[in-house]
Amino acid sequence: MTGLTPPEGATEPVRHPDAPAPGEPLGAHYDQCFGCGDQSRGLGLSARAGEGVSVTADFTVGAGHQGAPGLAHGGVLAAALDETLGSLNWLQRVIAVTGRLETDFVRPVPVGTELHLEARVTAVHGRKIYCSAAGRIGSPDGPLALRAQALFIEVRVDHFIENGRAEEIDAALADPDQVKLARAFEVNP
Numbered sequence: 571m572t573g574l575t576p577p578e579g580a581t582e583p584v585r586h587p588d589a590p591a592p593g594e595p596l597g598a599h600y601d602q603c604f605g606c607g608d609q610s611r612g613l614g615l616s617a618r619a620g621e622g623v624s625v626t627a628d629f630t631v632g633a634g635h636q637g638a639p640g641l642a643h644g645g646v647l648a649a650a651l652d653e654t655l656g657s658l659n660w661l662q663r664v665i666a667v668t669g670r671l672e673t674d675f676v677r678p679v680p681v682g683t684e685l686h687l688e689a690r691v692t693a694v695h696g697r698k699i700y701c702s703a704a705g706r707i708g709s710p711d712g713p714l715a716l717r718a719q720a721l722f723i724e725v726r727v728d729h730f731i732e733n734g735r736a737e738e739i740d741a742a743l744a745d746p747d748q749v750k751l752a753r754a755f756e757v758n759p
């Protein structure tokens with residue numbers, strides 16, 4: 571029992587009526603985010619809305635992302651999957667965090683690879699959001715390198731306010747840009 575199988579009574583995910591249209595870039599949810607933000611040591615991952623409750627994302631493996639010589643670090647690849655899965659929040663307009671992430675590393679990913687990721691919500695049960703993701707090498711139809719299943723748990727904005735370091739929380743809350751404020755906490759604006 572991994573906790574990743576939707577229980578009886580789970581329902582289909584619902585795409586929010588204000589979700590970005592399929593193909594539209596989602597942009598960074600927070601500019602300090604390691605996954606999608608403006609970070610020189612981050613992933614620089616960019617996601618786009620897909621059909622239904624799905625997203626696609628691209629990420630180029632850089633020299634700073636190595637584990638073994640010339641190959642991406644597994645933790646970095648898991649972070650790319652996590653970030654892609656996390657961006658599903660914006661299509662549902664929920665605030666949710668990763669509770670469980672199970673990753674299959676199917677083949678090695680060399681430095682310089684453009685990794686094409688896609689993620690979707692498969693089912694929802696109460697606060698539990700069941701998702702899956704995959705990563706392919708070189709193109710959206712390229713060889714499968716990664717597979718993941720995940721459980722995201724819906725939380726209230728207090729999750730961040732009570733647990734995040736005060737200086738970053740205060741700075742994010744003080745941002746006069748309401749969309750940026752909403753995106754930082756993935757709150758329905």
Ligand SMILES: CCCCCCCC(=O)SCCNC(=O)CCNC(=O)[C@H](O)C(C)(C)COP(=O)(O)OP(=O)(O)OC[C@H]1O[C@@H](n2cnc3c(N)ncnc32)[C@H](O)[C@@H]1OP(=O)(O)O
Pocket residue numbers: 572573574599652653655656657659665666667668669670696697698721723725754755756
């Ligand atoms: C804003 C968007 C950012 C996106 C960035 C990318 C996504 C991320 O990386 S988020 C950061 C990484 N994740 C975290 O830091 C989360 C840390 N964990 C927590 O804060 C808590 O454990 C949290 C919120 C997940 C769950 O705690 P809590 O709210 O008390 O819920 P809890 O009552 O324990 O669990 C709720 C349900 O989920 C289930 N559940 C919780 N965790 C897990 C787990 N790891 N595996 C399986 N099931 C779980 C529980 O069994 C329970 O199920 P049921 O309702 O059937 O009884």
